[in-house]
């Protein structure tokens with residue numbers, strides 16, 4: 001081994017879902033929105049003044065912070081914007097999780113949490129969800145250096161009640177509690193409603209799912225001014241200009257077009273509820289997902305075989321060969337037409 005090899009930071013990276021690009025594929029594997037972004041986003045990008053690219057973007061992402069703060073009715077000082085919520089959550093780990101005590105998160109959850117913990121050398125402890133994949137909040141009443149959970153959780157889609165979330169925050173006043181709300185727009189509760197009561201709460205969100213802008217890479221966090229200032233300081237100690245000009249302008253248009261947002265979100269929720277029934281008819285069982293994906297297992301067929309068969313038909317869903325979930329599939333909600341293609345292929349496989 002060469003001397004310098006010892007000093008390379010060795011990490012196991014996060015494995016994102018495949019991004020194939022086939023003309024007639026049905027892509028239901030990364031929880032993207034099947035509809036285009038707001039027409040206002042289209043308009044602003046078509047008319048984008050490229051002279052703006054000569055200049056650095058505003059380092060504080062001012063216009064977008066302003067639009068997000070107005071939309072969520074919070075002070076601008078309570079908003080942090082980053083390159084997707086992955087960037088925002090990564091920054092939050094770096095900023096807040098510096099205790100010697102382990103941070104806590106569920107064993108079945110977004111598989112980036114342990115990757116960031118390893119990258120930043122943060123000790124962590126995973127807390128098993130129960131056999132129905134539900135989070136037991138009492139398990140979080142142990143000494144810890146911070147807590148993160150997704151609500152609704154991924155890949156299970158299960159939503160925790162607001163009172164359960166509050167109980168976790170209340171019982172852990174000495175720690176920062178991050179609630180990852182990547183999918184909250186498809187659900188019914190939000191921890192944003194608790195912000196006035198708790199200054200140890202950080203809520204993260206994304207434009208990637210409900211606002212159809214995964215390719216623009218916009219995420220944000222809302223928390224107390226103190227938490228957001230701490231995150232800004234870490235960001236400015238690392239990379240000041242994270243957000244590019246087109247993304248900032250497009251993001252403002254997206255958040256301001258609430259009518260369009262509600263229209264596509266409602267369509268996805270309706271398709272999801274219909275999909276629950278159709279998949280049940282085909283012999284699938286699953287959680288009561290409150291997201292834009294379903295987490296299902298089949299009564300007799302193996303998840304891996306279904307996954308491979310669908311892939312051979314250019315229908316992409318997500319499968320993990322991981323303990324506890326290796327007989328499940330996560331199926332993102334597509335358009336009604338895409339979902340029909342899925343049901344047809346499943347009928348063929350199961351015949």
Ligand code: PMP
Pocket residue numbers: 083084085086087110150154180182205206207208214218219
């Ligand atoms: N949190 C959860 C639970 C997710 O599923 C995702 C999407 N992979 C993210 C955060 C990150 O999304 P983005 O970086 O696109 O905002």
